[in-house]
Amino acid sequence: MLEFRQVSYQYPGEDFDLIDGLSFRVAPGSLHCILGVSGCGKSTLFRMVSGLLTPKAGEIRVGGAPIGGHRRCCGYMPQRDLLFPWRTVWENVALPLEIAGGFSKAERRARAEAALADAGLDGCGDKLPRALSGGMRQRAAFARTMLAGGDLLLLDEPFSALDFLTRISMQEWLLDQWRRTGKTILFITHDVEEAIFLSQSVLVAAEAPIRALAEILVPAPMPRTRACLADPAMAALREELIGRLRKQVEP
Ligand SMILES: Nc1ncnc2c1ncn2[C@@H]1O[C@H](COP(=O)(O)OP(=O)(O)OP(=O)(O)O)[C@@H](O)[C@H]1O
Ligand SMILES: [Mg+2]
Structure with missing residues (x-):
C-alpha cells in the first residue's frame, strides 16, 4: 500500500538529512503506529506522503504508483x-x-x-x-x-489532546472504523500503550536521522480488547519500547 525507497529529506536551511535513505513497506489493510522521540521527523514522513513536502532523494509509492501523479492518494x-x-x-x-x-x-x-x-x-x-x-x-x-x-489514512497524534477515558473509547472506535472500512492506517503517537493496543506491529524510529523503522510485532490477536494490555507479553513489550525511546533522550 505504501512504500518508501531510499527516501531522504532535508529541511531548507538545515545542514543535515532528517530522513536518510529510509526504506520500508506497509501492507494493504494493516494498521501500524509509529513511535519515536519528539522532533525525530515523524510528522515529516506524513508531510512527504501527502505531497506537502518533496523528498530530496528516493521515491514514495502509494498503491504501487509513485506519488505526485495522483493527488488524492x-x-x-x-x-x-x-x-x-x-x-x-x-x-x-x-x-x-x-x-x-x-x-x-x-x-x-x-x-x-x-x-x-x-x-x-x-x-x-x-x-x-x-x-x-x-x-x-x-x-x-x-x-x-x-x-x-484514498485507501491510506495518515493520522498524526489524533488523540493526544484528549482526556484518558475519551482517548480509550476513541481507540476502540478507531479499531472499529478500521475493521469496517478495510483502510490502511498509519498512526503517530507518543503513547506506548496506545501504540501496542492499536497496532498489528509498531514501527519505531530508533535513531536520528531516521535511516530505518524497526518493525515490532504486537503479540495479541485482533480484534483487540483492553484486557490484552494486562497480558505479560504485552506488558513486557510496553516496557521494552519505553526503554528504547528513553535510550534516545537519555544517552
Ligand atoms: N519547516 C521546517 N523548517 C525547518 N525545520 C523543521 C521544519 N519543520 C520541522 N522542522 C524540524 O524537523 C524536525 C522534525 O520535525 P517533525 O515535525 O517531523 O517531528 P516529529 O517527530 O513529528 O515531532 P513531534 O513528536 O514533536 O511532533 C524537528 O527538529 C523540527 O524542528
Ligand atoms: Mg509531529
Missing part, C-alpha cells in the same frame, strides 16, 4: 484538528470534496452527513466546531479525512 489528518471555526461542522467535513471539485452542494452535504453519521456525529452537521467536545472535534476531523479519499 491518501487522507491526512495533521497534528491539530484544524477545523475552520467559522464553517459549520458539515462544511468543514465536506472541504475535501469542495477542493476536488465536481460535486454539487447537495451532494457535498449528503456525503458529509453520511461521514458524520459513520463517526457517530448524527445531527451535528449544522453546529460550529466550538459547540463540539474535544473527542467530537477529533471525530469530525476524522470524517473529513475519510472524505479526502
